[in-house]
Amino acid sequence: MTAPLAKSSLTPDQQLRFGLIGYGYWGPLLLRNLARQDNSSVALLADVTEPRLAEAQRNNPGLRVTSRVDDMFEESDIDAIVIATPLSTHFELAQQALLSGKHVLVEKPLTDSSAQARELIALAERQGRILMVGHTYEYSPEVERLRQIVQNGDLGKIFYINSSRLNLGIFRKDADVIWDLAPHDVSMINFVLDKRPVAVSARGSTCVHKDLIDVAYIDLRYPGGDEAHVHVSWLNPNKERRFTIVGDRRMAVYDDTAGNEKIKIFDRGVDRPNYSTTFGEFQLSYRYGEIVIPFVAGAEPLAVECQHFAQAVRSGQKPRSHGEVGLNVVKALEAAHESIDKGGVYIPISW
Numbered sequence: 548m549t550a551p552l553a554k555s556s557l558t559p560d561q562q563l564r565f566g567l568i569g570y571g572y573w574g575p576l577l578l579r580n581l582a583r584q585d586n587s588s589v590a591l592l593a594d595v596t597e598p599r600l601a602e603a604q605r606n607n608p609g610l611r612v613t614s615r616v617d618d619m620f621e622e623s624d625i626d627a628i629v630i631a632t633p634l635s636t637h638f639e640l641a642q643q644a645l646l647s648g649k650h651v652l653v654e655k656p657l658t659d660s661s662a663q664a665r666e667l668i669a670l671a672e673r674q675g676r677i678l679m680v681g682h683t684y685e686y687s688p689e690v691e692r693l694r695q696i697v698q699n700g701d702l703g704k705i706f707y708i709n710s711s712r713l714n715l716g717i718f719r720k721d722a723d724v725i726w727d728l729a730p731h732d733v734s735m736i737n738f739v740l741d742k743r744p745v746a747v748s749a750r751g752s753t754c755v756h757k758d759l760i761d762v763a764y765i766d767l768r769y770p771g772g773d774e775a776h777v778h779v780s781w782l783n784p785n786k787e788r789r790f791t792i793v794g795d796r797r798m799a800v801y802d803d804t805a806g807n808e809k810i811k812i813f814d815r816g817v818d819r820p821n822y823s824t825t826f827g828e829f830q831l832s833y834r835y836g837e838i839v840i841p842f843v844a845g846a847e848p849l850a851v852e853c854q855h856f857a858q859a860v861r862s863g864q865k866p867r868s869h870g871e872v873g874l875n876v877v878k879a880l881e882a883a884h885e886s887i888d889k890g891g892v893y894i895p896i897s898w
């Protein structure tokens with residue numbers, strides 16, 4: 548068993564008291580899932596927008612709320628703080644939470660710079676507190692299954708992964724489509740391959756606002772020659788969440804918008820006989836084998852993520868999406884922006 552990372556101040560029968568900062572789009576979902584954790588409660592909700600607090604109280608009678616965010620850090624009986632506010636506020640809020648001795652779960656992406664992500668990781672270590680990032684898809688049963696399939700070698704050598712996350716909106720003011728949507732794709736690819744990228748190239752368009760990238764294509768290179776391609780867009784007529792893994796033995800498609808059959812494994816591929824020596828003789832044989840739809844027991848990824856955070860706080864064990872995992876994604880997205888500024892060249896990432 549790995550040694551506990553953080554000092555746990557809770558005995559197993561003690562109530563875990565959460566604080567939540569941010570009750571916009573994502574905060575209500577976190578509140579619902581945090582409130583459901585065993586032997587836990589949401590002790591305080593903070594948001595700087597009064598109407599959001601009024602809405603929270605209407606939906607959750609008895610919930611304590613505040614528009615003074617410092618209350619959250621000053622309350623000594625809050626053990627862990629969950630941050631669901633705009634990206635530009637993540638660093639400062641997480642820093643204050645750690646300095647006040649709280650464990651922290653920050654929504655994705657961890658920060659908007661790798662320097663700040665590193666600072667939070669070091670601070671959490673010094674404080675002996677858990678730092679986790681809300682890479683929700685890493686807690687999805689389907690993504691876990693894809694990781695197993697890839698790590699078992701069921702697909703053979705991975706040629707490439709393609710991930711598309713497209714929709715009409717929702718446009719954000721504080722973050723472009725890369726910071727908003729691509730954290731999901733990059734965290735999924737890193738998790739499934741169990742690697743982090745060594746170089747990133749990207750192109751982006753600013754269709755609606757001249758200063759805000761709303762469509763982007765990101766190419767990632769991984770150690771061992773694996774490649775991944777990410778397409779994110781706020782300007783697509785319909786919703787698409789498709790993750791395709793192409794190996795030299797089989798191919799897998801994960802469609803997050805499909806009902807019960809989200810993963811399909813295709814026994815398909817192209818074989819190139821090794822006796823061809825000239826183009827005239829060059830013959831490819833196409834395999835159209837069976838399609839397998841594995842049974843994956845459903846679970847709400849956010850519920851699993853909140854449960855994982857609660858367990859990490861109680862046990863002091865490093866969570867799956869710990870600070871460095873968050874940093875890996877931030878570094879890739881930072882490199883994507885640098886590449887766009889430099890006309891799409893590959894930006895090497897040093898680790």
Ligand SMILES: NC(=O)c1ccc[n+]([C@@H]2O[C@H](COP(=O)([O-])OP(=O)(O)OC[C@H]3O[C@@H](n4cnc5c(N)ncnc54)[C@H](O)[C@@H]3O)[C@@H](O)[C@H]2O)c1
Pocket residue numbers: 568569570571572573574593594595596599616630631632633634636654655656681682683727
């Ligand atoms: N994991 C996921 O799948 C997922 C999905 C959606 C959003 N998110 C993340 O959650 C975070 C919030 O996104 P959202 O869509 O809910 O945003 P939002 O703009 O809808 O809500 C943000 C809320 O934070 C409040 N706020 C802003 N600054 C604050 C501050 N300094 N202190 C306290 N409250 C403050 C705002 O009043 C608002 O109510 C983002 O980091 C986003 O990337 C994650």
